[in-house]
Amino acid sequence: MTPNEHDIDNGKRSATPADKVLDHTRLQLSALIDGALPLDEARFLLRRLEHDTELRECWERWQLCGDVLRGRVGVYAHEGLAAKVAGAIAAEPMAPLQPVARQRWLRWGSGAALAASVAMIALFLTRQSPEVGPAAGLPAPVASTPVPAPAQRPATPTAATPAPVAPGRTAEVASALAVADVPRRLATRRSRGQSQRAALRSPRTVVEAPVAVAAATPFVAPATAVDPFSGQHVRLPNRPWPRALLPSAPANGAFTVDYGSRVDLGARPLSPFPPRPGQRLPQASDPDAPPQ
Amino acid sequence: MAEVESSQVSQERELDHELVRRVQQGDSRAFDLLVRKYQHRIVGLIGRYVADWSECQDVAQETFLRAYRAIRNFRGDAQFYTWLHRIAVNTAKNHLVSHNRRPPTDDIDIDDAEQFASGMRLRDNDTPERELMRQQLEQTVMRAVEALPEELRVAITLREVDGLSYEEIATRMDCPIGTVRSRIFRAREAIDLEMRPLTDSSDTTTERAK
Numbered sequence: 234m235t236p237n238e239h240d241i242d243n244g245k246r247s248a249t250p251a252d253k254v255l256d257h258t259r260l261q262l263s264a265l266i267d268g269a270l271p272l273d274e275a276r277f278l279l280r281r282l283e284h285d286t287e288l289r290e291c292w293e294r295w296q297l298c299g300d301v302l303r304g305r306v307g308v309y310a311h312e313g314l315a316a317k318v319a320g321a322i323a324a325e326p327m328a329p330l331q332p333v334a335r336q337r338w339l340r341w342g343s344g345a346a347l348a349a350s351v352a353m354i355a356l357f358l359t360r361q362s363p364e365v366g367p368a369a370g371l372p373a374p375v376a377s378t379p380v381p382a383p384a385q386r387p388a389t390p391t392a393a394t395p396a397p398v399a400p401g402r403t404a405e406v407a408s409a410l411a412v413a414d415v416p417r418r419l420a421t422r423r424s425r426g427q428s429q430r431a432a433l434r435s436p437r438t439v440v441e442a443p444v445a446v447a448a449a450t451p452f453v454a455p456a457t458a459v460d461p462f463s464g465q466h467v468r469l470p471n472r473p474w475p476r477a478l479l480p481s482a483p484a485n486g487a488f489t490v491d492y493g494s495r496v497d498l499g500a501r502p503l504s505p506f507p508p509r510p511g512q513r514l515p516q517a518s519d520p521d522a523p524p525q
Numbered sequence: 526m527a528e529v530e531s532s533q534v535s536q537e538r539e540l541d542h543e544l545v546r547r548v549q550q551g552d553s554r555a556f557d558l559l560v561r562k563y564q565h566r567i568v569g570l571i572g573r574y575v576a577d578w579s580e581c582q583d584v585a586q587e588t589f590l591r592a593y594r595a596i597r598n599f600r601g602d603a604q605f606y607t608w609l610h611r612i613a614v615n616t617a618k619n620h621l622v623s624h625n626r627r628p629p630t631d632d633i634d635i636d637d638a639e640q641f642a643s644g645m646r647l648r649d650n651d652t653p654e655r656e657l658m659r660q661q662l663e664q665t666v667m668r669a670v671e672a673l674p675e676e677l678r679v680a681i682t683l684r685e686v687d688g689l690s691y692e693e694i695a696t697r698m699d700c701p702i703g704t705v706r707s708r709i710f711r712a713r714e715a716i717d718l719e720m721r722p723l724t725d726s727s728d729t730t731t732e733r734a735k
Contacts, residue, residue, distance in 0.1 A: 295717065
C-alpha cells in the first residue's frame with residue numbers, strides 16, 4: 234500500500250470539513266454506481282443528484298469511464314445531448330404519470346372487491362331463506378318432480394320418497410348446495426328479480442304457491458315446545474317446509490335447498506305414507522295393475 | 526463467470542428501476558440521470574444504422590424522448606437498457622424510412638451493439654476531429670488506469686472490466702469491503718481528474734467539428 238493510499242483509506246486526504254463531506258458524497262456516488270449502496274442512502278443520494286449539477290456531471294463522467302474501460306463506447310455522444318433531452322422533456326406537456334405499482338394494485342384490488350361482493354351476495358341469498366320452525370319435521374331434500382295436489386293417494390316407496398339423512402349432515406349438504414348454487418343464482422338474478430316483481434304484482438300467483446307447497450310438503454305431527462315465559466308446553470304450528478321462494482318453482486323441486494332440523498326423531502326416517510303390510514303395491518311393469 | 530455477470534446485471538437493474546420508479550412518479554430529473562448513463566451507448570447503437578454523426582445525435586434525442594413518453598408502460602420485467610435498446614433500434618429504422626433510406630434487414634443484437642467495434646461503420650464516416658477526440662478519451666483513461674497504484678488498479682479493473690461485486694473483490698484482494706469501496710472510489714477520482722479537461726473542452730471541440 235502506498236503512503237498516498239494509506240492516507241486516503243484513513244480519511245486524512247481532506248483538509249476541511251466541507252471537503253470531507255464532499256468526499257463522503259462522492260464515495261457514496263461511487264458505491265451507488267456499483268449498486269453497493271444501501272437503499273436508504275441510495276434514495277437520499279439520488280435526490281441530491283437531481284439538484285446537484287456538479288455531482289450529476291461526476292455521475293456522467295464515471296459512467297463514461299466505466300463504458301470506456303469495458304469497451305462499450307464506440308462513439309462519443311455530444312456533450313449537450315443530456316441537456317437537450319432535459320430541455321425537450323421540460324417543454325413537453327405530459328399527463329401526470331401514475332406509478333405502475335399503483336395501477337397493478339388497483340387491478341388486483343378491483344378483482345378482490347368483485348370477489349368480495351360476490352361472496353356477500355351469496356351470503357345474503359343464503360341467509361334470506363325462510364325461518365325454520367322447531368316442528369318443521371325432517372327436511373325433505375329434493376324431489377325430482379312436483380307432487381300434484383291433493384296428494385291423498387298413497388305414495389309408493391320409490392325414488393320420490395325422501396331418503397333418511399342425518400340432521401347434521403343435512404345442514405352441511407345444504408350449505409354446500411347453497412354455495413354451489415351461487416353462480417347459477419347470479420346468472421339468473423336478473424330474471425329472478427323480474428319474476429319476483431311480477432309475483433308481487435300478481436296476488437293470484439302468490440296465493441297458489443303456498444297451497445301447492447303445503448300439499449307437497451310431507452305431513453309432520455305437530456311438536457311442542459316450552460314457553461319461556463309461562464313454562465308450559467305449547468304446540469307449535471306447522472309450517473310448510475321447504476317454502477318456495479318463487480311462485481313458479483315447486484317447493485320440493487330439484488334445486489330446492491333446505492336445512493336440517495334439530496328435532497330428534499329417534500333416528501327413524503320419516504315416512505309419512507308407509508305402505509301397509511301385506512298390501513301389494515302396483516308396479517309400473519305389472520301387467521295386472523289396474524288402469525289409473 | 527455467469528454468476529458474476531448476473532450479480533452485476535441485478536445491481537444495475539435495481540438502480541435503473543429505482544430511477545424509473547422516480548420518473549413514473551413524475552420526477553423528470555431522474556430521467557436525466559438515465560440519459561447521462563446511457564447516452565453514449567445509445568449513440569453508439571444508432572451509429573450502426575445512421576452514418577451521419579449529427580443525425581445520430583438527433584435520433585438519440587428522439588429515442589430518449591420516446592422512452593420518456595412511454596416510460597409509464599415500462600413494468601420492469603426486463604432491464605431498462607434492453608427496453609431502451611429496442612426503442613433506439615425502432616427510432617433509427619423509422620428515421621431511415623422517413624428519409625427514403627432502406628433500413629438494414631437484420632437487427633443488431635444487444636450484445637453486439639455494446640462491443641467496441643460496433644461503431645466502426647460510423648467511425649469510418651466520422652470527422653477527423655471527432656475521431657481524434659474519441660481516441661484521446663480512450664488513451665487518457667487507459668493511461669490514468671496504468672498510472673494508478675497497484676491496489677487501486679486491480680480494484681477498478683476487477684470492478685469495471687470483470688464486473689465483480691465488492692464482496693468478491695474483497696475476497697480476491699483479501700481486504701475489508703470498506704477498503705475495496707475506498708480504493709474503487711479513489712481510482713475513479715484519479716481517472717476523472719485526467720478525463721475532466723477532455724470533457725470540459727468537448728463542447729467547443731464538437732461545435733468546431735460541425
